[in-house]
Structure formats: C-alpha cells, structure tokens
Amino acid sequence: MHFNKFINKFIIFIFLIPIILIGLCGCFEIVPKEFYDDFSSYYDGEKAPFGEWKVKEGGFKIVSILSEDKKTINNVAVPIDNGIIYIDKNYTDFKFYVDIKRLKDSDTPKIYFRLMNNANTGYYIEIEGYDIGYKLYKFNGTKVELLDESYYAAPAGTDFYRYEVIAIGNKIIFLAGGQKYIEYVDNDSPILKGGIGIGGGEAYYDNVRVVPINQY
Numbered sequence: 001m002h003f004n005k006f007i008n009k010f011i012i013f014i015f016l017i018p019i020i021l022i023g024l025c026g027c028f029e030i031v032p033k034e035f036y037d038d039f040s041s042y043y044d045g046e047k048a049p050f051g052e053w054k055v056k057e058g059g060f061k062i063v064s065i066l067s068e069d070k071k072t073i074n075n076v077a078v079p080i081d082n083g084i085i086y087i088d089k090n091y092t093d094f095k096f097y098v099d100i101k102r103l104k105d106s107d108t109p110k111i112y113f114r115l116m117n118n119a120n121t122g123y124y125i126e127i128e129g130y131d132i133g134y135k136l137y138k139f140n141g142t143k144v145e146l147l148d149e150s151y152y153a154a155p156a157g158t159d160f161y162r163y164e165v166i167a168i169g170n171k172i173i174f175l176a177g178g179q180k181y182i183e184y185v186d187n188d189s190p191i192l193k194g195g196i197g198i199g200g201g202e203a204y205y206d207n208v209r210v211v212p213i214n215q216y
Contacts, residue, residue, distance in 0.1 A: 032089040035196075035210040039075040048077075048085050056119040058083025060199060068160055076101075076204040086112060086119045086197030093168045093213040096196050101160040101204040105130050109205070112197030113165050122194055123147075125165060125174050125182070127201070131155055134174060134181050138191070150174075150181040160206065168213065 035052070039062055042050050048060035059080030064073050077085070091114070100109050106129040115122035126135045131153040138145045154161060154176035166173040170190035174182035198205045 031212055031214060032091055032210075034212065035087060035089070035208070037208045038206060039077050042075060044075065047080070048083070052087055053085040054088055054119075056084040056086050056197060056199075058199070060085045063204075065204065074206065076206045077198070078103075078204055079199045079202060082200055082202070084110075084112065084119070084197055084199035086115050086195050087210070088115075088119075088195045089210075090193045091167075091196065091210055091212060092193045094166075095211045095213060096165040096167070097162060097207065097209040097211075098198060099160050099162050099206040100127065100156075101206075102127075102129075102156070102158050103202045103204070105158060107203055108201040109203035110198075110200035111163060111165060112200070113167060114191045114194035115197055116191060116194045119195065119197055122191060122197075123172065124197075124200065125163070127156075127163070127176075128153065131157065134176070136172065136174065136182050136184055138186065147186065148182050148184040152181060154179060154181075160204070162207075166213075 037051060042062045044062060044064040046062045048055050060077055060083045061080055062075050063078050064075055067074050096113055098111060102109060108129050109127050111125045113123055121140045123136065123138050126137065128134065133150045133153045135149040136147045138147050161177060164175040169192065170186045172184050172186065173180060196210055198208065
C-alpha cells in the first residue's frame with residue numbers, strides 16, 4: 001500500500017518537473033483573454049487613465065454623443081491634443097476591431113498594435129484625411145518607417161466606420177468596412193507581440209475589441 005502511494009507521488013512529481021522548469025525559464029506565457037471596451041462604464045468628461053487604459057502621450061477623455069440613428073446617447077473616447085492611450089498586454093496573433101468617426105474630413109486618426117516598451121515600439125495604421133487611403137507604419141522610439149500603403153479607402157467621411165487589424169505571425173492585414181486594403185509581411189525584425197492603442201488624431205473611438213485568434 002505504501003509502495004503504491006510512493007509510485008503515485010513519484011509519477012505526479014515527474015509530470016510537474018517540465019511545468020516548473022518552463023515557469024522558471026520564463027518560456028511559459030499566459031495568452032491574454034479577449035478585450036472589449038465600449039466606454040459605457042465611464043462618466044461624461046472622465047479623463048484617462050480609465051479602466052485598463054494607460055496614457056502614452058497627451059490626453060484622452062470620455063464624451064457623450066448622439067448615436068448614429070439619433071435615438072440614444074453613447075459614450076465614446078476622444079483624444080485631447082492628439083493623445084494616445086493603450087492597453088498593455090502581450091497579444092500575439094489577434095483580430096483588433098475599432099469603430100472610428102472623424103471630427104473633420106481632414107482628420108487622420110490612428111490605430112496602434114503590438115505595442116512594446118511602454119508603447120514606444122510597435123505598428124500603427126494611419127487613416128488619411130479626405131478618404132485618400134491608409135498607411136502602415138512601424139516605429140521604434142524616434143524612428144518611424146512607412147511599410148505599406150493603400151491609395152484607396154472606404155467612403156467613411158465623418159460617419160462611424162469599423163476598422164480591423166489582423167496580425168498573424170509577421171503578416172499584417174488591414175480592413176475597413178470588411179474590405180481588405182493592406183496585406184503586408186514584415187520580414188525585417190518583425191514585432192510579434194504587444195498591446196493595442198488608439199489616438200494620435202482627432203476622432204471619436206468606440207467599441208474597441210481584441211480577439212486572440214487562438215481562442216477560435
């Protein structure tokens with residue numbers, strides 16, 4: 001009887017060794033869960049940081065605006081002085097959705113992803129003013145590099161429009177209104193994980209969602 005107990009404990013110990021070693025070497029990393037924020041839990045006029053959001057630069061605040069159907073009042077997030085806020089999580093492969101409404105046709109809001117080093121390294125999509133097109137940038141500190149661009153854009157105007165970034169390994173896909181505009185493979189020291197962010201241009205931001213692809 002005692003021998004059987006010893007064998008059972010020994011087997012459990014053998015199975016635990018790899019798990020312990022993985023944890024000690026830092027190889028085992030928990031994948032962040034799906035994230036969603038429609039900014040409804042904050043009060044009108046509240047300034048960032050709020051919820052899980054951190055401030056990279058400038059400022060951000062919550063404002064209440066009339067919905068597109070003019071039937072309800074919705075909370076949205078808007079930059080102060082082209083501010084940027086971000087979620088500091090290590091997403092790897094994911095789909096990132098955000099609804100954006102420019103304040104003026106000339107505004108150029110941005111969508112940030114795979115942010116590292118306190119959001120000082122990563123990628124961003126710039127939505128060009130007047131629906132001219134979209135640009136994909138990679139940045140590291142003060143260095144900003146244009147990777148790809150589209151000379152076509154969705155007819156968003158100053159209405160709310162849904163934008164989507166899909167990141168799988170070193171491949172980046174950008175869609176607007178479900179239509180693909182950019183597909184780029186970064187073969188030059190790609191950034192393969194990091195957080196997401198919004199801001200860097202005047203606009204209303206709403207319904208921010210990040211879905212890790214490995215949850216499907």
